[in-house]
Amino acid sequence: MATVLETPTGTTPTVTPARQGFWRNLWRVLRRKPTRLAGSLIVALFVAMGVIGPFLYPANLPIDAGNAYAGPSGSHLLGTDFQGTDVLALLVTGSRYVLVAAVIAAACTVVVGTGIGLYAGYRRGGPDSVLMRITDFIITIPGLPLLLVLSTLWKYSNPLTMGLVLGVTGWGSVARAVRSQTLSLRERGFIEAARGLGLSTAHVVRKELLPNVAPYVAMNLLISVTVYIYLEVGLFFLGVLPFNENNWGVMINQAVQNGVTQTGQGLSYLLSPLVAILLLTLGIVLLVDAMDEVFNPRLRED
Amino acid sequence: MVAATQATANAAATAPPAVAVRDLTIVYKTPAGELPAVSNVDLYLPAGTITGLVGESGSGKSTLALALLNAVQKPGRIATGSIDVEGLGNLVELPAKRLQEARGGEIGYVFQAAQNSLNPLKTVGKQLLDLGRSHGVKDRAGLVRSARQLLARMGMDAARVLDSYQHELSGGMRQRVGIMFALVLNAHVLVLDEPTTALDMISQANVLSIVRAVHAERGLTTLVVTHDIGVVAEVAEHIAVMYGGVLVEQGPTEDVLRAPKHPYTRALINAIPRVSGDPSVARPLPGRPPTLETIPKRGCVFRERCAVYAERNLPECVTEQPPMLPVADGPGRLVACHAVGTKESVR
């Protein structure tokens, strides 16, 4: 359950009371609305699929040419693809690449974005305007065309490279959100008071700024996971990347290549990855509004 | 100092209306059910007078001020009682269209200096024309002319102000524009909410002198809502003190200040540091002002912080909300306290 919701603040290994309180609060906040429970269930399902999935099926899935494009049936819950392989198996085994890459990218975005946002917002002056020019630049460059151009260079064979590339190009909006939040926080009295008491800048950033910025970071983290899933699956769908192992984007690409949209045959092969993405996106979206309550004691209470 | 212009002269001709608030209760919907922010208030604003409504946070004074324009905001609503304005009738029952015309037309409301009561995207002049259009004013030139007179009367460069946006005006200037908007359609009842909060002493004195002058010239019935007794003492002939949604005392300002009857009024006056006389005479009031949730449901709302109850703890202070009763030795003086009131001689 933890990977997707892992927030950057969870660095200290020992679970200090505040941290233990964090998980209990998280559960209390999630329980408050049924939509959030549904959301966390969906996300948990997909995370489990990503972690356990590939172990449930043999390395190369059985092909049954005679039974191509079969509709959903008893033996094949979601039907079969153009080679007769079971779509459900493809979906499950294909989920790991997508999820791992998205989580890495999101974590990378959050760390880079929050770091730059906090630094720019807190330091202001020269470094702030330089960093903000860079952020504007990153935001203005259209994400997908950039990835396409980069795809000629790297082949994104494993999720790590895909995650890093996505992360490096996508931290713009998090940085901007965190910076504006830090700028407004900086005017608040408690930041100046902390400095007046002689507390170190590290303390001010970690204990005073970060907890106040956390809700925005968490929300951006979740939203960026959905954006990254959509970007990477899209890249495979466009067919610009050679694929050695299967994933959702490949399934969609293969379905379109084999004329599913023309013939209408094997619709389940095309629709299952689409529905999987929609479901996962829905799950994450339902959790987004909980993030504010998790980090803000005033909202958490009533 | 005042050039009585033609516009203000005919405005003074029609006599200012009196305003009578009878048994008014306003409740707010909260998770713990509907709680009264204002309970059973009887307040009378004699025609042509300035009344000062004093109260701390949670006293319900701002809610009462909004009620005078029947504009209590959700989740609040007027549960019982009536607000009769001479020549208009009971605002609570006024049809929506007539109420909309009365707001701005007969009754003007002025916001705090710190609040932005103007649309940030339009100039003051354009918003003045919007006001005219909403009230079906045909003679736009006349409207602009009386607006200019009012602004000039308040010591402002009318042309420049009409052409500027809100962010180009200071707090004090924004407030005077608010006063102009409230009176430009010849309203005769003026309600000012905390007119001097967040202003310096000198600009506060300036605003209060403007309020006094405009009240006299245009013959208004004015209500000034504030937390600062000094402001009321400076500008109002009639004072009303609220605590926890209840009107605890009202009467002529000088009499009430000279001989406050209600324990809360006495404590409030005593808690203000003075600029002359022995400084150590001031005493803080123990406890803290109530919020909507912590106002006691039964008995006197001030009981927990009341010196008289602490000393004599009369049983009815706990069981029964004290009614507003005339005081033996003061014309027009009313107090809501079991220990005072006419019954005092009996006790």
Next chain:
Amino acid sequence: MTDPDSSGAAIEARGIVKSFRARGDVLAGHTVHALRGVDFSIPAGGAASFIGESGCGKTTLGRILAGLESFDSGSLSLGGVPLAELSPRKRSPHFRRVQMIHQDPYSALNPTRTVDAILRDPLALRARQTGRPRAWIDARAREVLDLVGLDPGYVLPRFPHQLSGGMRQRVVIARALTVDPAALVADEAVSMIDVSLRLGILNLLRELRSTLGVSVLFITHDVATARYIGADGELYVIYRGQIIEHGPTETVVADPVHPYTQCLLSAIPVLHGIEQPGADRLTPTEPLDESQPEDGCLFAARCPFATEKCRAERPELGHLGDTVQEHACFYPQRRSVVATPVAGS
């Protein structure tokens, strides 16, 4: 005058100058003179109040004394130690002994931390500096809360939004006490608190002066509050960055000689019925405007008694007309502007 190196520390400031380059395009390129050479001194455990209209520089002076703002020129010493020459790193331990109490209790406390966490961090720092054991931190946290009249059991586990404005301001003062300050700079510390509770905070500040020997600098536009808190201390009246009247609080309030001070005191509302207004109450002829002339007396443009000389030369702070208090006016004149209690009230 207590000796400088007692637990408290005297603060001496000479010729403090501070100006800002305004960024708004109306004032583009025009520098705002916040402070124009201010002298100020306060003994250990003493009291001083600064009054003046907003924008006159009193808050800037407070921030400079608390080390939160740099200053262009002049000298500043705390407990006899001149701070101007020290490097920022060496200066900060000294400035830590001057703590600022902000006006807005809602923004002075971190909403995501409990009072316990808020007090614990500075106390941990203090424990490390003074070599005290960890157990001392909890005990000291409770002590400072008692000092400010709060019940530790009730307050420690709570978040700021669960406390009232008055209680929050007391927590702010308690946090300041964690570093055993020599001086507290209270900038409009009570203007956002309910009237009935203000006196509680003011009394607290007075008690801290007697019990801990902490000196209190009170910045406000409300003269009566300034008088209450600094009754036995000094009163400084600031106008457009210059001190124009300074002396024992009672003298300046009862017997002001500078026309600006007189305008300030005349503007205080009179409690008719129990006070009668001063006979010759004054009002300035113009509202305050930054672009008013800089040469000659700064108040000349608004002064009802300004003469050609006032517009030409700028009077220096002095005792012209053998007044008890210092003032900066060529024509000091006693005027009864303050409301006095009506007999028998």
Next chain:
Amino acid sequence: MRKLPLRLAGHLVRALVMIWVVATFTFFLIRQMPGDPVAAQYEQLVQQGMSPDGARNATQLTYGFMPTGSTWSQYTHYLWRLLHFDLGRSTQTLGVSASSEVLTGAKWTIGLVLAGILLSFAIGAVLGVIAATRRSSGTGDALTITGSLFHAIPQFVMALVLITVFTVIWPVFPTDGNVDILVDPGFNGPYIASLVSHATLPALAYALSMFGSYLLTMKSSVISVLGDDFVLAAELRGLTRGIRFRYIARNALLPLFTIFALTIGFMFGGAVFIEKAFNYPGMGVTLVNSIGHRDYSTMNATFLLITAAVIVANILADLLYTAIDPRVRRGGTAGA
């Protein structure tokens, strides 16, 4: 109005710097290609017996930059040509300059994106106001959930869903291309009808995948504006409902423009998916095909033009914002 030209100048400088950085980036990117295509073509021509100079000129014609010489001279030469809007030749369709190749696609993409933006802006803003005004009721929550859901649905998923529904299950719309080839082009009824029918699904895909973010932003901004003092003041001054609504709407639109600027990059990016799914001949498809065929000069040109389009759109959004918000247009501090 003195501030406006200042602002414009700032924008232009930033735009030029950005385009220069992107151009440099793609220049060096192409250098890193496995088996540097430019050098490969040069050797190949030399092997075919062409003189080194002839081969250099031919390659230079194709790629738009000199195959030999120091990287610096190649770079400066490349920039010099860029200033003349000459982005080299497309290797895919011989003889056609890369930029013209892209421009043909550009007008389709911009048309689609524009339609998508307008549709999503309208739907999002209107639904946002409704969601805000009825936020405590069921419709409010329902709209918010749909808004956040549609906001999160990727563009190509939306495109494929629309295709499956409207061309496979219930074939109402034509499937691919931007116009029916049989119809002779020109300003006549059938041509335009086929143009529109081909464009509806892609534009709808844009709108449905974008209106969510406008809805959410509009809802939160209306709610915050409703909390402003001037809304209550307008009510207390007896302004009519219509005037009050206009006050609220105009103030609530402002945050939408900032979101608008942010999503433009997203929209042009999305063009690649939607055009590929609908096989609509826009810049996006040109980019994908150019990568597929290793046609680097077209790829470079397309990427530059897409970035330029995004920058221009951002500048327009910012100018529109300045036009509406006087605080930006006539800054300055309040007088005494």
